[in-house]
Amino acid sequence: MxxxxxxxxxxxxxxxxxxxxxxxxxxxxxxxxxxxxxxxxxxxxxxxxxxxxxxxxxxxxxxxxxxxxxxxxxxxxxxxxxxxxxxxxxxxxxxxxxxxxxxxxxxxxxxxxxxxxxxxxxxxxxxxxxxxxxxxxxxxxxxxxxxxxxxxxxxxxxxxxxxxxxxxxxxxxxxxxxxxxxxxxxxxxxxxxxxxIIEERPTQATHSMPTALADRDATTAAFEAWVRCHLNRPVTLTDAAHAIGVSKRTLQRRTQSVLGISPVRFIQDLRIEQATHLLRSTDEPIDVIARRVGYETASTLRMLLRTRTGRTAGQLRGQRHAG
Known part of the structure; x- marks a missing residue:
């Protein structure tokens, strides 16, 4: 060629x-x-x-x-x-x-x-x-x-x-x-x-920072800030929209337009980001971390980590010890 x-x-x-x-x-x-x-x-x-x-x-x-x-x-x-x-x-x-x-x-x-x-x-x-x-x-x-x-x-x-x-x-x-x-x-x-020594890297998701993306738009930035304050509890889009002073439809439209994902997906991304940080920086059990980022069971968090980052919770925690 x-x-x-x-x-x-x-x-x-x-x-x-x-x-x-x-x-x-x-x-x-x-x-x-x-x-x-x-x-x-x-x-x-x-x-x-x-x-x-x-x-x-x-x-x-x-x-x-x-x-x-x-x-x-x-x-x-x-x-x-x-x-x-x-x-x-x-x-x-x-x-x-x-x-x-x-x-x-x-x-x-x-x-x-x-x-x-x-x-x-x-x-x-x-x-x-x-x-x-x-x-x-x-x-x-x-x-x-x-x-x-x-x-x-x-x-x-x-x-x-x-x-x-x-x-x-x-x-x-x-x-x-x-x-x-x-x-x-x-x-x-x-x-x-x-x-x-090139490792397979199919995704950029593990390196992206949701805050950096959200900051381009006032609505998504306010949404991101509100979600971070409520990561440890279930949240609804209705509550989020009301808290930042927009309609639910506007919140969905702006998030999709700016970030290319739904508000629900963005909330999951923020939770995964925080969970990854806790896995790498603390020795807290995975079930404790799951509750701290809004999931009732560790199995839900484990599944999302594998799906979004391509790594297990153990592998993410192992990166800390390897460093």
């Missing part, structure tokens, strides 16, 4: 190098498995012959015309102040040229991939309309506001939808590259992950 890696000014250094390292390792390990996939041919392309990374390193690139016959155009994340720096970046001349390249690449049927801020570039180009995508969890409210026509799932680390692969926060470039290797050869992907 011929992959053109579009290197833009202020590219996130590790996002770029992670992609290059994963595919180089995959190429080096191809001979270690029977019936290996074809090698990956990566070319760094850019609108200038030299690009400066966000940390000030200089990266040489080939002319962007080299991307004209690539099988996959991959765009690593650009480092911008979150989130207010994204709008100026998306409106810049360099990004406009990148949008045109993305659109042309899509029209001729090649695959596309991007992580973190570069998913905004893909969405701005219109290629994600009607498709499923992900981005950095902390950018989800802004993404959802700008691109309501995209089915955003910020819980996922990586998504594949109609030839377009997207990934979450900037370090998820590792997961992005590994997932592309896996689509050609699961056994080679496993070998690369073992060699580079």
């Amino acid at each position: 011929r992959i053109a890696v579009l290197v833009l000014d202020d590219v996130f250094d590790s996002g770029l190098t992670a992609v290059l390292d994963v595919f180089k390792t995959a190429n080096n390990l191809r001979g270690c498995i029977p019936q290996p996939p074809p090698p990956w041919d990566l070319t760094r392309v850019g609108f200038t012959s030299t690009v400066r990374t966000s940390c000030g390193l200089l990266v040489g690139t080939e002319p962007v015309a080299r991307a004209a016959d690539c099988d996959l155009l991959l765009i690593p994340a650009v480092s911008t102040p979150f989130p207010h720096g994204l709008a100026p970046w998306l409106e810049s001349e360099g990004t406009a040229r990148a949008r045109e390249l993305v659109a042309r690449t899509r029209v001729r049927g090649a695959q596309l991939a991007g992580a973190c801020t570069s998913t905004f570039l893909l969405a701005d180009s219109g290629v994600l309309d009607g498709l499923r995508a992900t981005t950095a969890w902390q950018l989800a409210p802004l993404f959802r506001e700008r691109y309501p026509q995209v089915a955003l799932d910020e819980q996922r680390m990586v998504t594949h939808s109609d030839g377009i692969t997207t990934a979450g926060a900037a370090f998820s470039a590792v997961d992005l590259a590994l997932s592309l290797v896996r689509r050609s050869s699961p056994s080679l992907s496993d070998l690369v992950a073992e060699r580079l």
Whole structure:
């Protein structure tokens, strides 16, 4: 597969190098498995012959015309102040040229991939309309506001939808590259992950902070604050709406619009966040923690922890002792 890696000014250094390292390792390990996939041919392309990374390193690139016959155009994340720096970046001349390249690449049927801020570039180009995508969890409210026509799932680390692969926060470039290797050869992907010590990370949910998401909107911020004060008891949406001075319907609409989830799901997320903190920071029994976050039985909390974080209560508590 011929992959053109579009290197833009202020590219996130590790996002770029992670992609290059994963595919180089995959190429080096191809001979270690029977019936290996074809090698990956990566070319760094850019609108200038030299690009400066966000940390000030200089990266040489080939002319962007080299991307004209690539099988996959991959765009690593650009480092911008979150989130207010994204709008100026998306409106810049360099990004406009990148949008045109993305659109042309899509029209001729090649695959596309991007992580973190570069998913905004893909969405701005219109290629994600009607498709499923992900981005950095902390950018989800802004993404959802700008691109309501995209089915955003910020819980996922990586998504594949109609030839377009997207990934979450900037370090998820590792997961992005590994997932592309896996689509050609699961056994080679496993070998690369073992060699580079990359653990499977299907979700960003364990890293997201509900407060950071809710703070973008006054209603959801007030809702979040009220729920935190009542985590240890059953709550109803009617009570919450009355307490913050809005209708139940308004609360449901704003939570869905800003966070992409229902108010009930948000309450569960807050409880899981607090339970995870208590598991990692105290020696309290799981049944005590369950009651402290509003669940009558430990079994309910255990089930939610496995579903949302992919880890058991014991594994979460073990992270504390491992540290």
